[in-house]
Amino acid sequence: MRRSVVIQLGALCIASQLSIAPAVAQAQATVGQSQDIKAMLVGTTTWRAELNGPAGSSVTYIVFEARGDKVVAKLLSITNGQSCERDVTIATGVVKFDGCMVKDVTLRFDPNDRDYPFRGESAADFKWKLTRK
Numbered sequence: 001m002r003r004s005v006v007i008q009l010g011a012l013c014i015a016s017q018l019s020i021a022p023a024v025a026q027a028q029a030t031v032g033q034s035q036d037i038k039a040m041l042v043g044t045t046t047w048r049a050e051l052n053g054p055a056g057s058s059v060t061y062i063v064f065e066a067r068g069d070k071v072v073a074k075l076l077s078i079t080n081g082q083s084c085e086r087d088v089t090i091a092t093g094v095v096k097f098d099g100c101m102v103k104d105v106t107l108r109f110d111p112n113d114r115d116y117p118f119r120g121e122s123a124a125d126f127k128w129k130l131t132r133k
Contacts, residue, residue: 034090037109041095042066046133053126060099061133064088073097102126
């Protein structure tokens with residue numbers, strides 16, 4: 001009886017380690033993907049954002065900069081000349097920031113889209129797509 005308890009505990013330990021391993025791997029992949037997205041954003045000199053919304057379309061150039069642990073977006077609207085700087089949040093496959101006039105920009109990363117790897121939307125029904133300039 002004592003031997004069966006030891007075997008059962010050993011099997012339980014192995015089973016728990018096997019179930020923990022995928023969760024750890026997934027967490028590491030999530031961090032890795034966020035770091036890859038950050039490297040791509042910061043490593044590209046300038047991004048061209050094409051915006052389409054109810055008021056028409058416009059073009060904004062964006063430069064992403066790493067500042068310590070933070071990333072900031074420096075935006076320059078080609079359409080109206082307005083510029084601003086905003087903090088950026090990078091999560092799993094998603095980049096978030098505010099534009100100069102439009103708030104709540106959420107871009108999703110698509111590694112298979114070579115032309116526009118970041119697409120999304122913002123408040124006021126604006127559609128965004130970013131390409132390397």
